[in-house]
Amino acid sequence: MNSKTLWNDNWYFAKTALGVNWEDRTLWEREMQPADLPHDWLIYDTKNLYEDSIGWYRKKFVYSASGVKRAGEAAQENLREQSNSVAGNACTTCDERVILRFEGVYMDSSIYINGVCLGDWKYGYSTFDWDITDSLREGENEVALRVVFQAPNSRWYSGAGIYRDVWMIRLPETHIPLDGIYTSSVETENGYNLTIDTELKWGTDNGNYALEYCLYYTGDSKSSAETASREIFRVKQPLDGGQEKTSVTIPVDNPRKWDITDPYLYELQVCLWRDMLRENGSAETIGNSASQRTEQQPVHETNSRELCQEEHLRIGFRTMQFDPVRGFLLNGRKVRLNGACDHHDLGALGAAFHKEAMRRKFKLMRSMGVNALRTSHNMPAVEVMELADEMGFLVLSEAFDMWEMAKNPYDYARFFKDWMEKDVRSWIRRDRNHPSVIMWSIGNEIPDTHADAHGQEITGSLIAAVRKWDYRNVAPVTIGSNYMPWENAQKCADIVKLAGYNYAEKYYEEHHKKYPDWIIYGSETSSVVQSRGIYHFPLDRATLIEADEQCSALGNSTTSWAAKNTEYCIIMDRDTPYSCGQFIWTAIDYIGEPTPYQTKNSYFGQMDTAGFPKDSYYLFRAEWTDVKKDPMVHVYPYWDFNQGQQVDVRITSNAPEVELFVNGVSQGRRQIDHEKGTVLQPSWKVPYVPGSICAVAYDETGREIARQERHSFGNTDHYVLKANKTTLRADGEDMIFLEIAAEDKDGHPVENASDYVRVTVDGAGRLVGLDNGDSTDYDAYKGTVRKLFQGKLLAMIAAKTIPGEIRVTVEDAWTATVSMTDETGAETATAVVETPDNTAAAGHRTATVTLQAVEAPIRPGVCATEENREYPPAFVDPGFVPVRKLEMSAPYMRLTPEKPYVLLHTRIYPMEATDRKLLWSITDASGIPSPVAKLEELEDGESIRITGVSDGSFQVRCMTCNGTTNIKMISQLDFAVEGMGRTFHSPYEPVAGISYVGSFGGDVSRGVENSAGTDKAQPTGLVYEALDFGEFGSDEITLSIFANDNDPHRIQIWKGEPEESGSGTQGTLVGEITYQKPGIWEVFQPDTFVLPRRLKGVTKLTIVSEDKIFLKEFHFTRQEKAYARLSALTDGVTYGDSFVRTGDAVEQIGNNVSFEFTDMNFGEAGTDSIVICGRTPLQQNTIQLRFTDGATQVLPFPHSEEYRELRFPLERVTGEQNVTFVFLPGCNFDFKWFRFEKSGSEE
DSSP states (O other): OOEEEEOOSSEEEEEEOTTOOGGGHHHHHTTOEEEOSSOOTTTTOTTOTTOOEEEEEEEEEEEETTEEEETTSOTTSOOTGGGTOOSSOOOTTSOEEEEEEESOEESSEEEEETTEEEEEEOOSSSOEEEEOGGGOOSEEEEEEEEEEEOSSOOSSOOOOEEOSOEEEEEEESSBOOTTOEEEEEEEETTEEEEEEEEEOBOOSOOOEEEEEEEEEEOSSOOSHHHHHOSEEEEEEEEOOTTOOEEEEEEEEESOOOBOSSSBOOEEEEEEEEEESSOOOSSOEEEESSHHHHTTOOOSSOOSSEEEEEEEEEEEOOOOEEEETTTEEEETTEEOOEEEEEEOSOOGGGTTOOOHHHHHHHHHHHHHTTOOEEEETTSOOOHHHHHHHHHHTOEEEEEOOSOSSSOSSTTSGGGTHHHHHHHHHHHHHHHHTTOTTEEEEEEEESOHHHHHOTHHHHHHHHHHHHHHHHOTTOSSOEEEEESOTTSHHHHHHHHHHSEEEEESOGGGHHHHHHHOTTOEEEEEEEEOBOOOTTOOOSOTTSOOOOOTTSOOOTTTTOBOTTSOSSHHHHHHHHHTOTTOOEEEEEOSBOOBSOOTTSSSSBOSOOSBOTTOOBOHHHHHHHHHHSOTTTSOOEEEESOSOOOTTOEEEEEEEESSSEEEEEETTEEEEEEEOOTTTOSOOSOEEEEEOOSSEEEEEEEOTTSOEEEEEEEEOOOSOOEEEEEESOSEEETTTTOEEEEEEEEEOTTSOBOTTOOOEEEEEEEESEEEEEEEOOOTTOOSOTTSSEEEOBTTEEEEEEEEOSSOEEEEEEEEESSOOSOEEOOOBSSSOOBOOOOOOTTSOOSSEEEEEEEEEEEOOOOOTTOOOOOOOOOOOOSSSOTTOOOOOEEEEEOSOSEEOSSSOEEEEEEEEESTTOSOOOOEEEEEOTTSOBOSSEEEEEOTTSSEEEEEEOSSEEEEEEEEEOTTSSSOOEEEEEEEEEOSSOOOOBOTTSOEEGGGOSEEEESOOEEOGGGOEEOOSSSOEEEEEEEEEOTTTOEEEEEEEEEOSSSSOEEEEEEESOOGGGSSSSOOEEEEEEEEOOOOOTTOOEEEEEEEEEEEOSEEEEEEEESSOOEEEEEEEOOOOGGGSOEETTTSSEEESSSOEEOSSOEEEEOTTEEEEEEEEEOTTTOEEEEEEEEEEEEEEEEEEEEETTSOEEEEEEEEEEEEEEEEEEEEEEOSEEEEEEEEOTTOOEEEEEEEEEETTOOO
């Protein structure tokens, strides 16, 4: 009889440097420590999450023909009960195979049994099996794994180790191989035809075998037939010896369909029997109705047969269709894929898989309206598929993020050619029976598809590999591509026909017409970045990079390649009827890929890594949920800013009308057209005053159906604990997720609290993770002390294997005074202490909640010993009190000649805050330094004097590093200067790309380092005003650009604006340049160009790019006139009448023509040569060069049909001079430019 036993217990682990091998056993064995599986060894050091290292795992166990036990237990004991085998007669007449299944090991692992290496498995995401039978010996055995992690090997945090379950599987010698049962169903007039394909591996015995198939109803039966008996059919199928695969098709009358609204599952039991007496005939139906079932034979006991193997699958009946015009249909109705992409880490748990943490993820996604999951960009844990089946999620299962062309030096591309087919086999065979699977994705953003025709060959090979194991087309093959504008990528998409677009909604309509047989959907959309509870004002100014390394949750932080805002991806998908839907990037933040910074985790999610919703979560919930079933309204931001500060207030709701109140006064109602509208989040600009803001939602009749109110708040007075449930199963695997929040003395949430707390779990539970969602916080996930981020912290509490009380205590981390506790057994517990307005709570703030662990079955092989331990804070000393708020105040915020300056004071909350050093700056709305005003710090360290310089608006920013080396908090207040004159900007200092005042043509995006991104599809102009070049000016510009390719990029420089800008004026084209450098991702490379014309005076400048570039900054070279390249046409005064002005030269210079250039200061070193660009038809044209001091030097310019640059030596000239070029009678010369060279310059 077969058995399958969880094998996660009694493992030991050690970590070594790269280069350590099996032969160096003494090096790693002496470091061995017990380890709970699943295990991610990198998550424990948050400051070194990508450490190059090798992980060594070892487990000892005793093997005998009767069973397997861990080392130290009696080998002679009958271990059948411990191996979790199914009841029945043991197959004692045949030998067995012992197999270890590893659900996931990251990555590049080697397995050793009793010191012998059986082989390697390279990919970190695919399930793999090792048949260890022939390497076993009676008595004690040892299994060891060597796992190599070498970075960079991924674009996100992968984790490292045996991070998913391990199983020991025992099979009879003749058996159904692992994942050898394949089900598919086809809808018929009366229900479904269920086809079951079963593979077989034969041993050496000559017995007669048969398969038996039984289908059962599972729980939550709704019909009387289901209630009467669980069994639907039982079919027996005799086998021929050596038969490698068999197939049977069985009709199922009108089964209850699996659907996202009703994810009903059936249980399929497949038994392999060894018959003592061979029966003739083919498949025999033993029972398929109530009357037939009364004559059935028992499954487990018979005098004529022996049960060798029993397998159980949960299957569902569903019909799906992808249509180029109608999109995706499930069970005959159109279903819009409101999908989300999801990486595999679980926040504070790292990559180590916990089913209950994933269940919580699914629940959180469901709450915002998500109905589909994309497993980005790899095969998921098998439990993800099980949960999707159970909870009604559609799954786009994805396999690879790279093929043969690497994205990182040590990624899977190293192994793809040799391992692709093995990994596809593992992937498809394991998951093909899940009704939740709707697509197999063979790749994400694969550069091979764009590079050349070989990408199409690989595409074909991958499709063939998928179809080899899903030959009945349970799900179609797709690919997610960000290369859709290019021909080769379109050819790959044309092979699969089911085309996933990454951030390319703009091409939907064009490609829908061009490829009418394609099914189109958004495989990756959105990528708007935001930090929970962080707001960078104003809303109407895009802001990506800020000093605090956070992204604005207002919706104005957007990446260059992604949606303009969250509404954009919702509207684009909504208004494309033929699209199947979209998968947003992402529902929940993940560790790694912290665009646009170099911090810890991503900013893309609608929830942070702790699962706390950001404001954008509510927008998706508003658009993806039914107002009739669940009316909702959400107003943001929180309400605690500087008095008089202009605050953008936004409301999201699934209702058709909303209204904003400030301190009870209506600010007006706004309509939301969810079907056709382009404004899905109405906004108001409101000056901050303490009190409250309230959003009210109304239905189409004007009846109030939802409201939310947010209050101003003070410092933390007490903590509030809220658990997602109050009891857990004492099975070692269940979890409770406890939200820790701060409230002030009035019971209002302190939504910017950052208090350090200590979390203690006593009794029948274990603290296994602390997470606040802050990408800039490097305190340990696995510690006991963590700070709140924007008022919240999540504690993850796991079960032990004993029932009893679980007591969770949350208290101030550093103080040790007498606790004041309001203890209850309810889901929330708080300690309330009255405090002054700007002090921390008196005494020791403590909150306690009591939970229960109830007795439950424990799976053999569960390991439940790990608990969080004490770690020091990453950057501060114990006792540190963070700044919560910087409150700025000034008597007035408009500077005029009558009031040219103002004193501004900052109050630090709470007053006990440790770091009291404040940093100040004056910027524009984008955070770029502004010349409009200047500041002077005063002696008290908390005040500044602001003086107006020129007209314009500006922000005063007050900042703190909060005990670290980087800015952690920005407070801002808006000011204006009037009546002090115009503001001019120096082009000789860096001008930020994002500081443009206007744009035209294509869309402009904000990139990293305050860069401006131009459009890929059409020319884009960026307009910069009031650049003061001075009287002499400059013709040399340096552009700092990032272009993600090696191609030439044509750029125009205009004085003023071109006609196509729509400004109504026609500027002057100063020059056309070509920028071309090897592309390095997000590295800005400067290049300098000399323009044909010099820019002078106060000028409006326009930079026009024909395609996609990111302009970080530009500046002009401040030139010394005496040594600059001066134009004969524009930089001097011309006397005489025998010459002709052309586009860039003075030509046909004849008798008595002079060119005078004034204010030429050659300095003390002086000049000893000159370069002249000209030509003459004469044998030689003599030019006289005269200086103010009376000196004259003669320059003989030889014959030239084309313009030439010739250098002439000079007697040294020094000091201030006027220079005159004199052309005497008989001259015939064309003159473009000249340049003096400093004495000693090389030719």
